[in-house]
Amino acid sequence: MELGQKKTDECCFGPKGRVDVGGLIKRINDTMEKRANSELQSHDVTFFQFKMLLTLRFLKDGTATLKELEHYFGVAQSTAAGVAVRLERKQLIESYPDPNDRRVKCVRITEAGRTLCENHRAAMDQGERDMLRSLSPEEQEQLKSLLLRVYRALCDAPAGGEIPLKG
Numbered sequence: 001m002e003l004g005q006k007k008t009d010e011c012c013f014g015p016k017g018r019v020d021v022g023g024l025i026k027r028i029n030d031t032m033e034k035r036a037n038s039e040l041q042s043h044d045v046t047f048f049q050f051k052m053l054l055t056l057r058f059l060k061d062g063t064a065t066l067k068e069l070e071h072y073f074g075v076a077q078s079t080a081a082g083v084a085v086r087l088e089r090k091q092l093i094e095s096y097p098d099p100n101d102r103r104v105k106c107v108r109i110t111e112a113g114r115t116l117c118e119n120h121r122a123a124m125d126q127g128e129r130d131m132l133r134s135l136s137p138e139e140q141e142q143l144k145s146l147l148l149r150v151y152r153a154l155c156d157a158p159a160g161g162e163i164p165l166k167g
Contacts, residue, residue: 032127039123043116044090048073050120052083053092056109057117063108065098074155081105092116 036047045053052069056062064072070080084107087093092113098104109117132140 053113066105
């Protein structure tokens with residue numbers, strides 16, 4: 001295969017035909033992100049912005065600090081702040097200072113943000129079903145379990161769950 005050719009079965013092989021697992025996971029993520037960005041393009045929202053909205057949407061009061069979002073998504077403070085500014089300009093979130101510490105910036109999802117999440121969540125769920133459709137339900141659960149174990153090992157997360165956000 002020549003560089004630049006796209007052959008599904010040959011795209012992620014390393015030396016001596018070994019599967020490059022990290023490369024394969026990245027390609028899957030990139031493909032899913034490209035599809036999601038295409039779906040969200042008409043609303044001028046990126047997949048990462050949508051993930052931030054969904055995170056806020058499912059918190060008890062729809063609120064988090066920028067520091068919590070930065071930690072949860074594993075991004076720099078400037079990235080979390082920039083995404084928040086863009087979402088606020090689109091009136092999908094609102095920001096305000098923490099009443100207990102005015103140096104801390106909080107963000108809250110707006111009704112428009114909730115509506116966007118509700119309107120596009122089904123399409124995102126369908127994308128995941130499409131990705132997993134070649135696997136049996138048992139294989140899907142096994143894949144999820146194995147990926148979660150790998151993730152926890154990489155980031156040394158506690159055995160019980162994800163990086164916590166309040167709510």
